[in-house]
Amino acid sequence: MDFLNAFVALSNYVLIPGIAYGSQLALGALGVTLVYGILRFSNFAHGDTMAFGAMVTVLVTWWLQSLGVSLGPLPTALLALPIGIIGCILMLLATDRAVYHFYREKKAKPVILVIVSMGVMFIMNGIVRLIIGPDDQRFLDGERFLISARDFKEMTGLAEGLAIKSTQVITLITAIIVVALLFWFLNRTRAGKSMRAYSDNEDLALLSGVNPERVVMLTWVIVATLATVAGVLYGLDKSFKPFTYFQLLLPIFAAAIVGGLGSPLGAITGGFVIAFSEVTITYAWKKVLGYMMPDSLAPDGLVQLLSTDYKFAVSFAILLIVLLFKPTGLFKGQSV
Amino acid sequence: MNDTLKNVGLFTLVGVLILLTGFLQSWNSAMLILNMGLISAIMALGVNLQWGFAGLFNIGVMGFVALGGLAAVLIGMPVTPGAWSAGGFGVMGALLLGATTITAAVVVMKRMQKGHLRTLVVIVVLVGGFFVFRALLDPNVAAIEAINPAGTGYLGGLNPGSEDTYKDYGIIVLLAWPLGGALAAGAAWLIGKTALGLRSDYLAIATLGIAEIIIAVLKNEDWLSRGVKNVIGIPRPVPFEIDLQNDPGFVETASGLGIDPMMASTLYVKLLYAGLFLVVLVVLLWMAQKALASPWGRMLRAIRDNEVAAEAMGKDVKKRHLQVFILGSAICGIAGAMMTTLDGQLVPSAYQPLRFTFLVWVMVIVGGSGNNFGAVLGGFLIWLLWVQVEPMGRLFMDLITSGMSDGYWLKTHLLESAAHMRLLTMGLVLLLVLRFSPRGLIPEK
Numbered sequence: 079m080d081f082l083n084a085f086v087a088l089s090n091y092v093l094i095p096g097i098a099y100g101s102q103l104a105l106g107a108l109g110v111t112l113v114y115g116i117l118r119f120s121n122f123a124h125g126d127t128m129a130f131g132a133m134v135t136v137l138v139t140w141w142l143q144s145l146g147v148s149l150g151p152l153p154t155a156l157l158a159l160p161i162g163i164i165g166c167i168l169m170l171l172a173t174d175r176a177v178y179h180f181y182r183e184k185k186a187k188p189v190i191l192v193i194v195s196m197g198v199m200f201i202m203n204g205i206v207r208l209i210i211g212p213d214d215q216r217f218l219d220g221e222r223f224l225i226s227a228r229d230f231k232e233m234t235g236l237a238e239g240l241a242i243k244s245t246q247v248i249t250l251i252t253a254i255i256v257v258a259l260l261f262w263f264l265n266r267t268r269a270g271k272s273m274r275a276y277s278d279n280e281d282l283a284l285l286s287g288v289n290p291e292r293v294v295m296l297t298w299v300i301v302a303t304l305a306t307v308a309g310v311l312y313g314l315d316k317s318f319k320p321f322t323y324f325q326l327l328l329p330i331f332a333a334a335i336v337g338g339l340g341s342p343l344g345a346i347t348g349g350f351v352i353a354f355s356e357v358t359i360t361y362a363w364k365k366v367l368g369y370m371m372p373d374s375l376a377p378d379g380l381v382q383l384l385s386t387d388y389k390f391a392v393s394f395a396i397l398l399i400v401l402l403f404k405p406t407g408l409f410k411g412q413s414v
Numbered sequence: 415m416n417d418t419l420k421n422v423g424l425f426t427l428v429g430v431l432i433l434l435t436g437f438l439q440s441w442n443s444a445m446l447i448l449n450m451g452l453i454s455a456i457m458a459l460g461v462n463l464q465w466g467f468a469g470l471f472n473i474g475v476m477g478f479v480a481l482g483g484l485a486a487v488l489i490g491m492p493v494t495p496g497a498w499s500a501g502g503f504g505v506m507g508a509l510l511l512g513a514t515t516i517t518a519a520v521v522v523m524k525r526m527q528k529g530h531l532r533t534l535v536v537i538v539v540l541v542g543g544f545f546v547f548r549a550l551l552d553p554n555v556a557a558i559e560a561i562n563p564a565g566t567g568y569l570g571g572l573n574p575g576s577e578d579t580y581k582d583y584g585i586i587v588l589l590a591w592p593l594g595g596a597l598a599a600g601a602a603w604l605i606g607k608t609a610l611g612l613r614s615d616y617l618a619i620a621t622l623g624i625a626e627i628i629i630a631v632l633k634n635e636d637w638l639s640r641g642v643k644n645v646i647g648i649p650r651p652v653p654f655e656i657d658l659q660n661d662p663g664f665v666e667t668a669s670g671l672g673i674d675p676m677m678a679s680t681l682y683v684k685l686l687y688a689g690l691f692l693v694v695l696v697v698l699l700w701m702a703q704k705a706l707a708s709p710w711g712r713m714l715r716a717i718r719d720n721e722v723a724a725e726a727m728g729k730d731v732k733k734r735h736l737q738v739f740i741l742g743s744a745i746c747g748i749a750g751a752m753m754t755t756l757d758g759q760l761v762p763s764a765y766q767p768l769r770f771t772f773l774v775w776v777m778v779i780v781g782g783s784g785n786n787f788g789a790v791l792g793g794f795l796i797w798l799l800w801v802q803v804e805p806m807g808r809l810f811m812d813l814i815t816s817g818m819s820d821g822y823w824l825k826t827h828l829l830e831s832a833a834h835m836r837l838l839t840m841g842l843v844l845l846l847v848l849r850f851s852p853r854g855l856i857p858e859k
Contacts, residue, residue, distance in 0.1 A: 207837065383544075
């Protein structure tokens with residue numbers, strides 16, 4: 079039995095990737111939950127919003143790289159990120175003006191807005207494919223590993239290596255900063271409080287002099303920021319491909335619903351719940367169990383509960399379980 | 415009367431557009447558009463039943479269509495020799511065991527008193543059942559997939575013929591259409607049982623999820639559908655072109671009509687398909703129209719327009735929703751089986767949500783949700799647009815790049831991306847219709 083090696087293997091394959099993926103999902107789910115809380119519809123275009131923001135960032139990154147600009151060990155994409163965010167903000171504000179504004183004025187039913195967001199999804203998807211194409215794009219540069227598996231083994235003398243990718247650390251740090259800023263904004267500033275008031279009770283907020291258009295504009299700005307950051311972090315960690323962002327829609331929505339739609343804290347919790355379940359259920363436990371158990375009991379097979387291709391099934395199953403037993407989510411969300 | 419005139423005019427317009435395709439491009443592509451248009455119209459009919467009649471938001475159309483495609487394989491392909499004895503029965507046993515596990519868990523949930531004990535028992539049943547299921551399933555699956563993996567490696571279907579002769583029994587594929595509907599209905603029952611009665615967005619997400627899972631199953635369960643190795647050569651209910659070309663009688667008739675036999679054979683086959691599809695469409699349309707006018711249809715619309723009031727009048731909202739959800743999904747399954755029959759192959763990776771779910775939604779919304787004829791019209795029109803946007807996009811790109819010099823990066827890029835104009839156009843059409851004519855081309859009466 080070798081708990082130390084087992085723990086290192088577990089961290090290497092489950093904990094660290096899970097934390098990174100969870101942060102990305104949490105950021106995505108925060109965007110979905112904010113749109114739901116303030117604008118009161120499920121935004122199906124969110125995955126493609128992430129793709130759009132990430133695309134702008136990728137393009138700017140390439141441009142910077144061609145100019146020879148770099149951040150040394152850090153990826154150049156971090157430098158391009160603010161421009162990507164601005165691009166995405168402009169895109170969402172323009173969309174709101176051209177599309178959503180009309181239905182808000184008319185007080186259309188939420189389900190109509192969902193269908194409208196489907197149209198927006200098509201258009202954004204088309205634009206992204208038109209500009210950057212449907213293929214995989216790499217834009218990561220700088221140091222790849224903070225600690226590589228070999229260095230770790232040499233340092234500690236353990237049999238099991240622990241590799242920490244720089245993108246995983248960047249993901250976590252960026253996510254913590256962004257979430258801290260978001261909560262500070264929502265809880266401490268006047269504008270943030272007016273947003274929460276509007277989300278809790280629209281009529282009362284209007285009576286208290288909250289300007290709805292301003293709240294909506296702020297929401298889109300925040301959503302664009304969150305979506306771009308999430309999209310870029312996911313792209314750095316894996317790779318940028320427009321279609322994968324569309325597919326992220328399912329785990330992101332699962333995360334937002336599991337946490338309770340409309341609840342920012344719930345979105346973060348949901349993101350990690352979904353990410354860890356996906357990773358643990360699709361991970362082959364042979365190695366970890368091999369260290370944990372006496373040799374005679376060591377498993378023969380891979381001890382993989384489900385193949386990785388079924389990771390959608392995992393987020394889906396968790397979603398169903400939560401919906402059946404706690405329909406408003408772990409943190410009491412709202413329902414239209 | 416005015417409405418009828420307008421509707422006839424709209425359908426004539428679509429017909430003329432398809433004829434124009436025939437004259438300007440080729441009759442082959444016009445027939446392709448017609449055939450896929452018929453299938454799209456059936457899919458739109460299914461979605462219209464759910465959304466237009468009952469206001470159910472199903473965005474898992476792709477999954478039900480893919481299940482229909484699976485049915486075409488399960489019926490049309492010959493049994494792989496030795497596969498059943500190697501592992502087929504084991505797999506079936508494992509699946510039965512899995513179903514029993516879930517049933518047992520549901521029974522425990524219902525029978526036992528609420529509390530920690532119940533939770534514990536349910537978890538033990540599910541986890542234990544899962545491991546036994548996997549222990550039984552995995553070796554059998556491996557045994558099936560080991561049989562000639564390059565050629566078969568799956569169970570095969572119900573075709574009575576052998577590897578060489580199965581194509582002679584092509585007519586059997588027609589049975590796959592109702593089976594496709596049944597498979598889709600089964601899946602819809604499962605999902606409806608759990609997700610209906612929750613909020614509309616939740617149903618949407620649940621259907622989106624089930625569609626992705628169905629595609630994942632088709633891609634990964636090689637024993638069932640050969641996975642990403644695809645099943646090709648699914649037999650067809652109509653003759654093969656090559657047989658027609660070798661048939662002296664057919665060649666004679668074709669040359670008598672002044673058509674090249676090669677061309678004549680492809681057109682003849684497509685015409686036969688169109689006839690078959692048309693029969694299905696007309697039957698389904700007739701049934702949908704009858705349902706719409708029946709007390710059942712009125713009840714559905716009453717529920718859609720005011721759920722609370724309908725419930726207060728004693729209507730069983732959940733049951734009606736489940737019914738219509740199953741019916742609509744079954745129609746999508748039938749369409750899926752027809753499409754796979756037309757293609758002659760099952761390619762799981764070809765199922766894309768934008769193409770098979772959201773495009774059908776565009777058809778229903780543009781055509782007119784709540785109106786069966788509207789859905790059918792939308793099916794034809796949007797499919798025509800979907801096909802024709804590509805050449806039009808290329809033309810458009812040629813136009814705006816004509817001033818640029820050859821080899822200029824922007825010109826090459828724009829010309830290469832012309833294919834992606836499709837999604838953009840569809841989104842634009844959807845938004846414009848929603849904004850300026852939210853009730854669609856043929857509005858609900």
